[in-house]
Amino acid sequence: MKMELVELLKEIKENKFKFNENIDKYQLAQELLENIGNHDGFIRDGLIYPILANLLYYDNLSKEEMVKITRTLLGEKGMKFDMPNYYDFSVLTRSFSLLALVIIVYRQRNDKILPDELFNKLYSEFLDYFDNETDFRGYVDEVGWAHSVAHSADLFSQLFKCNELGEKEFKTMFEHIKDRFMINTYVFISDEDERMVTALVEAINRDVLSKKFLLEWINGFKSLKKLAKFPEDYNVDINIRNLLRSLYFRLRGNSEYQYLLIALEKVLDELNTHKKK
Numbered sequence: 001m002k003m004e005l006v007e008l009l010k011e012i013k014e015n016k017f018k019f020n021e022n023i024d025k026y027q028l029a030q031e032l033l034e035n036i037g038n039h040d041g042f043i044r045d046g047l048i049y050p051i052l053a054n055l056l057y058y059d060n061l062s063k064e065e066m067v068k069i070t071r072t073l074l075g076e077k078g079m080k081f082d083m084p085n086y087y088d089f090s091v092l093t094r095s096f097s098l099l100a101l102v103i104i105v106y107r108q109r110n111d112k113i114l115p116d117e118l119f120n121k122l123y124s125e126f127l128d129y130f131d132n133e134t135d136f137r138g139y140v141d142e143v144g145w146a147h148s149v150a151h152s153a154d155l156f157s158q159l160f161k162c163n164e165l166g167e168k169e170f171k172t173m174f175e176h177i178k179d180r181f182m183i184n185t186y187v188f189i190s191d192e193d194e195r196m197v198t199a200l201v202e203a204i205n206r207d208v209l210s211k212k213f214l215l216e217w218i219n220g221f222k223s224l225k226k227l228a229k230f231p232e233d234y235n236v237d238i239n240i241r242n243l244l245r246s247l248y249f250r251l252r253g254n255s256e257y258q259y260l261l262i263a264l265e266k267v268l269d270e271l272n273t274h275k276k277k
Helices: 003-014 025-034 041-057 063-074 091-111 116-132 148-159 167-181 192-205 211-223 232-251 255-276
Strands: none
Touching: 003 041, 025 041, 025 063, 041 091, 063 091, 063 116, 091 116, 091 148, 116 148, 116 167, 148 167, 148 192, 167 192, 167 211, 167 232, 192 232, 211 232, 211 255, 232 255
């Protein structure tokens, strides 16, 4: 990344994200997208993302420009960049593209900036990405936060708020989330469960999903296939228990969800009993 651009970004941030009228905001956004996965945590988290977020969040760009940016974020230079992980830390480009899409979906909810076909593409291709991401690292010493699952959770939170999506899509998203937390190759240790529960509660509060479905979804965590192998069985137990515990404590103060709390207690008790055997 060119030092001239870094200095410009520092200046913009110091000026409380006020853009000089001589700055081509769309061109600046394009340059930020090209560097969204920068390996320098200070530059990526402290300059590139917040300034890009400001450009996307406020009325700085036309709808046509927002559409072009969305297509970039969904493409091979964004969310789909190096899915096989040929390059170490390529997850940064994918993960921070997700955070930019969080703002895009927020704007969609409030300003309808995307045509229907592109919003539907965003929804379906994000789920495809979520299923196929394999780099689950949270904090990485060399580069800082990668957090692909946590950033995915943030995007789920926004999608669950969208009126364009209904019961069918909500059910689909719940199943994708369940599948992700039933993996046995990695233990989520960086608040991924808490971030995902924020999304789940967002959906539950929308009252789109039936009680029957929610109970079946919770009980579905009991159907995991064990390998009788360590640490794989241990990993998946931890992931499930952490997600369900987080959901339990998030719902605990609401009497309306007593039926969910009872179901969560039963599943957690069974998981804990199985663990002791």
